[in-house]
Every structure is written in C-alpha cells, then in structure tokens.
Amino acid sequence: MNQKNTKIEIISESAEQTWEIARFIGGKLRKGDVLALSGELGSGKTCFTGGLGRGLGVSEKYQITSPTFTLINEYPARCKLYHFDVYRLNGYSEFEDLGYEEYFCGDGIVVIEWAEKIVQILPADTFFISFEYLDENRRRIIIKGQKNRLKELAIDTKMEVS
Numbered sequence: 734m735n736q737k738n739t740k741i742e743i744i745s746e747s748a749e750q751t752w753e754i755a756r757f758i759g760g761k762l763r764k765g766d767v768l769a770l771s772g773e774l775g776s777g778k779t780c781f782t783g784g785l786g787r788g789l790g791v792s793e794k795y796q797i798t799s800p801t802f803t804l805i806n807e808y809p810a811r812c813k814l815y816h817f818d819v820y821r822l823n824g825y826s827e828f829e830d831l832g833y834e835e836y837f838c839g840d841g842i843v844v845i846e847w848a849e850k851i852v853q854i855l856p857a858d859t860f861f862i863s864f865e866y867l868d869e870n871r872r873r874i875i876i877k878g879q880k881n882r883l884k885e886l887a888i889d890t891k892m893e894v895s
Contacts, residue, residue, distance in 0.1 A: 759788020769848030772864030
C-alpha cells in the first residue's frame with residue numbers, strides 16, 4: 734500500500750495526552766526509525782518529542798527541549814535519540830552539510846521538527862507526523878507511514894490504521 738495512504742489519526746485533548754501518546758510510540762520504535770514532524774509553532778512537536786524520549790528510556794535527568802539554535806540534541810536511551818530542529822535552515826542543502834546520512838543510517842532514532850524543509854532527502858520509510866490546532870488544548874495528530882509499522886504502533890491503543 735502507498736505510504737501516503739496509510740495513516741493513524743488521533744485527536745489529543747491536551748499536551749499531557751500528546752506526551753503520553755508519544756511515550757507509548759517511543760516504546761515501540763526501532764533503531765534506524767526516522768520521524769518527520771510538521772505543524773505550526775506551538776502545535777505540539779517538542780512536547781511529542783519529549784514523550785518519545787521518555788518512551789525510549791531517556792532519563793528524567795535530561796530535559797528534552799527543541800534544539801532550535803543548536804540544530805541537534807542527542808539523548809542517551811535504549812537507542813540514542815537524535816532530535817533535530819531545522820526551522821532556521823533555508824532548505825535541504827544546508828541539512829546535507831551537517832552529514833545527516835550518518836544519523837539516518839545509524840543505530841539511533843531520528844526526530845526532525847520542521848521536516849517539511851528537507852522532505853526531499855528523507856528515507857522512504859520515514860514516519861510523517863503532522864500536528865494541527867483544533868483549539869487551545871486539542872490537536873489533530875496524523876501519523877503516516879508503512880502499514881505494517883503503523884499497525885505495530887497502534888497495538889494496545891484506540892488508534893486505528895486506515
């Protein structure tokens with residue numbers, strides 16, 4: 734099935750729920766997974782990444798924050814979490830200068846905020862996660878990816894793969 738036609742859609746009622754959903758997903762991710770996050774400022778991308786990190790086993794002693802000015806934060810976990818924020822980049826050529834292939838082909842999990850800026854160079858099996866404001870607290874989260882992997886992420890939740 735076409736990756737773009739395979740998705741999970743979730744309505745999160747709060748930042749806490751977004752964090753918990755991501756924590757659950759983080760527990761199911763595998764080495765080499767790439768997550769491309771997109772959405773307006775304040776829509777939940779960094780909150781989601783914080784939950785993913787805890788699900789991967791990032792210690793509470795690490796505060797998971799957006800690396801807007803450093804471009805990348807690395808966190809130790811069961812497999813390393815590489816958290817990119819490419820908001821300040823003008824396009825994928827600037828990302829190429831960072832040696833991104835090393836991260837995409839490594840033993841960690843890669844999360845990229847503002848990934849729409851570098852979509853041309855993302856791996857084919859990337860999870861695309863978009864965040865949309867519904868109101869002050871609620872967000873629509875749409876996760877697109879390969880059907881078999883999305884089913885793994887949806888196990889034991891109310892998430893449905895369509």
